[in-house]
Amino acid sequence: MNKQTLRTRTRAERDRFVATDPAPIIPQDAFLQRLRPGIVVASYRPVGSEADPVLFDATVLAAGAELALPHVTSREGRIRFLAWHPDHGLAKGPFGLHQPHADSAVVTPDIILTPLVAFDLSCNRLGQGAGHYDRAFADFPDAWRLGIAWSVQQVEKLPVDPWDVPLHGIATERGVVRR
């Protein structure tokens, strides 16, 4: 199946699943043991039926680590990760996103909590198709990449292009999938 068909199917699956009021996605040891004071964890604000990393954000702040959120201005542009704190508020961006204010400090993430449309058991990731995260992963190859997703977003096998960067793991409401 091609990427676009998989996107359409899995987004619909995700919408249906969220309507059943699933259990929350809880941070597991694989994530918690990486937290240190001062490190930067890039989270995201979900749109629509995307999985919500809000419980991860809380553990980041409790550990004395810093939060960042992605900021984009267009499909062609790159992600900038901008420092963010829940007290800072958010501004409306493209694609229905809520993002940090554009003049927030640019930071280098140590951990990237990553939204996704679909994943497979080899930790391949299918995103929105703009290549924003694939390019961010190329920019920050040393960051630990944890996908956040509902279990129904798992597919048998994703097609993989040369630029696709696999995740190190995926946290779902049923536990963590690791490479």
Ligand SMILES: Nc1nc2c(c(=O)[nH]1)N(C=O)[C@@H](CNc1ccc(C(=O)N[C@@H](CCC(=O)O)C(=O)O)cc1)CN2
């Ligand atoms: N919550 C969230 N933030 C994110 C992303 C994401 O996937 N989710 N991104 C990931 O790269 C970046 C923003 N890039 C995006 C690129 C394209 C579309 C997009 O095409 N959205 C579709 C709607 C998708 C749907 O139906 O769920 C659209 O606007 O038609 C969205 C975000 C950074 N921030």
Ligand SMILES: Nc1ncnc2c1ncn2[C@@H]1O[C@H](COP(=O)(O)OP(=O)(O)OP(=O)(O)O)[C@@H](O)[C@H]1O
């Ligand atoms: N490192 C990169 N440098 C330049 N272009 C890239 C890079 N990674 C991906 N792209 C471009 O991004 C586009 C989208 O790729 P793809 O369909 O695989 O998106 P995706 O897996 O849904 O990714 P994402 O969530 O990152 O948007 C492709 O046209 C690809 O050429």
